[in-house]
Amino acid sequence: MTDFSVIGKPRGRVDGPAKVTGQAQFADDLHLPGMLFAKLLRSPVPHGRIKALDTSRAEALSGVVAVLTGKDLPEKYGILPVSQDEEALCTEKVRYVGDPIAAVAAVDEDTAERATELIALELEELPSYMTIEEALEKEGEPIETLRFGPNVHKAVSLEFGDVESAFAKADHTREDLFFYEGSTHLPMEQHAAVARWEPEGKVTLWSSTQTPHYVHRALAKVLGLPMNRIRVIATPVGGGFGGKSDPFNHEIVVAKLAIVTGKPVKLTLTREEVFYAHRGRHPTLMWVKTGVRKDGAITAMHFRSFLDGGAYGSYGVVSTYYTGALQTTTYKIPAYKFEGTRVYTNKPPCGPKRGHGTPQPRFAIEVHFEHLARELGMDPIDFRLKNLVEPFTYTANWLRITSCGLRECVEKVLEASGFRDKRGKLPEGRGVGFGLSAYMSGASLPVYWNDMPHSEVQLKVDRSGTVALFSGAIDIGQGSDQVLAATTAEVLGLEPEDIHLITADTDLTPIDLGSYSSRVTFMAGNAAIQAAERLRDQIAEAMAAKLDVPTDRVAFRNGRVMDAQRPEGGVSWEEACAVAEAAQGNLMSRGAYKPPELSGPYKGSGVGPSPAYSYSACVAEVTADPESGVVEVDKVWIAHDVGRSLNPTLVHGQVEGSVYMGLGEVLLEEQVFRHGLHKIPSMLEYKSPTTKDMPPIETILVETVDPEGPFGAKECGQGPLLPVIPAVANAVEDAIGARFHEIPITPEKVLSAMDKAARGEEPLIGPTSLPDYHLGEVLRVDPPDGKKVELFPMHEET
């Protein structure tokens, strides 16, 4: 089935018209009769003990309806079952400036805010830990003590193969240190949630969330209600990028306030508060050592990461593993050791931001390999080509690689950019750089252990012929609505606009685990195709009888159903549905997707496996001004293996958006603190690229048609961010000779590198040491040498 009518065609999205007319209803657009407004009292100190809390003056204020403190919501929660360390409102301790302590519901926002100011709060300030080094080395009462020692949230040590003897076989080794500064998602939409107590004894929550199912679970736990007394509806998300993937304190608080007051309650974060909600990129300190033979073949790699996790666990255990898991999905590394440590600090919690834990090591490795190859006397590109992973192989850490267009991506991006004619040959101040990457099309395990599908879709046809599609997936701008509508329409011979979507409502829609880990196209897309195929087969059976032809000759095209051998005949879709309903009763179908079992035989092997990996290669051309220190990106070329491009308009949009976000991270964006306070919690001071900063981007799509993907598709929303960062760093080195082992590459850092060069020192900017922390025993795992790759295609025709 390669003669598609919808798939592969550039077109707008089904939710486009609602979004360009202002009719898309975001969470803060909801206004319910009698609605109250809530505000949070937040901690003014980074680390402290609550000594006294008196809400009586706030409660007495006219217009205040309810006040909550931690005593009302004592149950802890967190996105991962292993890290249940958050409180909706702090009970004993506060762990960052902005940690919520009390909540007020009042007749309007002004009154609610005024009431929070009337709450008497007495705090005993504790020593604060603002960096990785302070968390590991500073004396004093720790933020938290788990089994890994004070302030250490997670420590992991894994070794695949005999790394020591593999290093012994190397002709050359090199070590480098890197630091990747934290950054935040900065979604244009401030988080908002509305809750309503229903007369039948249920609470409904509307929220701007990427993960309504996980919010549903957390609400049940903290509110002490069974899940069937809670309904979660995800509103269209006005930008997520990972930042709306956790259950949040404000969601729990509005639900509780709705229960307590019996009235609808809304809570919308201010922009400053969005910086406190955070869950952004972990600041990460890294050390990497690689051994190579004279011919350039890698023999071993040892990678260490230290993640600055902020005040709570969030996805941090997973983030820690991700800083080590995907190194092997781009290059053949026969022996590999990874040690990761995540610490608690007194800052807003870090979590998953686009690329989740993988942009940091990708930056480190792609810059490290430039130095390593040149020391070896090899062209850095040739060095990479020598070591690229091959399709349909296993990595040393048991990751199954299926379709892989990495080599084609590298070749195409080099050719389009003229890289080989430019590298080292452009005038002083101008340069080109290269980087490549891989990313997952969905995690193969859910956030909590269960044996059920990850995505389910139901279809139902009514007497108008309208196909209603029910899915738990939520569109966060990535185009999940369009993927669901387009895949279904393709199978049924309809247009995407013919599919009516009902999404992300726990009372109405079947499960989708959420819009995270680039999983929706692959998983919900596969579920939609299965549901559509089953619906098509029901109608084909009834139509076969009517047309008196075999079932497999019934074709669905252009809104008509006909004998494939007599395409001019046949009936309209509506008539075919009537025939089928008359023969079989109500027309409905279901589809489900569950990833194959892909985990390796070791603890921790659940992070990294994915049913398919996307691949990207990037070239950036820059101009760096050694006088002002300003780096400008002149052009970006990026090639991306998307499996199959379901809709080039949307795929280009995702790739361009990823490049944009990568450029922000490498040159501008930083979530930084001073004396425990966020230094720049505003959109003006947190510098993100504007229309005037964006260079042209040339996007090249590579289609490898993945054997398990929906119509062969893989992800495109996160992977293309990764190679941009090292490509720019490498381009700056080509331009002015300065080496950046630390991002963002700000003008101050460029000038500091220039000063070093002028003093005759190596113009290297980056960390110089690792903290003094040693992990426990290493878990040794034999690589799956010679294991045959098994495939589990879901649909015969794709």
Added chain:
Amino acid sequence: MAKRGLGKGRVKGESQDIWLRLMVNGRRCDVVAPVQKTLLEVLREDLGLTGTKHGCELGECGTCGILVNDLFVLSCLTLPVDIQGKEVTTVEGLAHNGKLHPLQQAFSELGAAQCGYCTPGFLMAAKALLDTDPSPTREAIQDGLSGNLCRCTGYLKIFEAVELAADRMGAERRKAATAPQVAP
């Protein structure tokens, strides 16, 4: 919506309500609201025009942009008392008789709206730009939209959509100019 520090220290009851007579999307609207309420709040809360969004409420992101007498202004920094008698246009006033404005059509077709949250502000800024410069260069578009932030698209699809809309509007104008005049 989430006000930041507005009303801090102000005791309820102190604020003075005033009667506002506004022209919004060609319709006269009478509103009684506290004098310090921003135009953004009046549009969204009193007039139910929630198509206008907010990203910071501090005049930093362009999301709440609207037109006042065809000029692009930030509704979060505008007090309704200052614009009485002037024409306010919001995203809800862009389409005519159910037909999308060429900018809306182009944004929808080319995927210039991903999450769609910044889209109304961009549409209004683009309309103000095309009103003064009907066939802008790429650089003029980058300048004209530089007060608006978008985190999804990387802006390129937005630039292309403005160019496509400008081309189509130009073609429409040329067609209208060469069409035979019909006597009234």
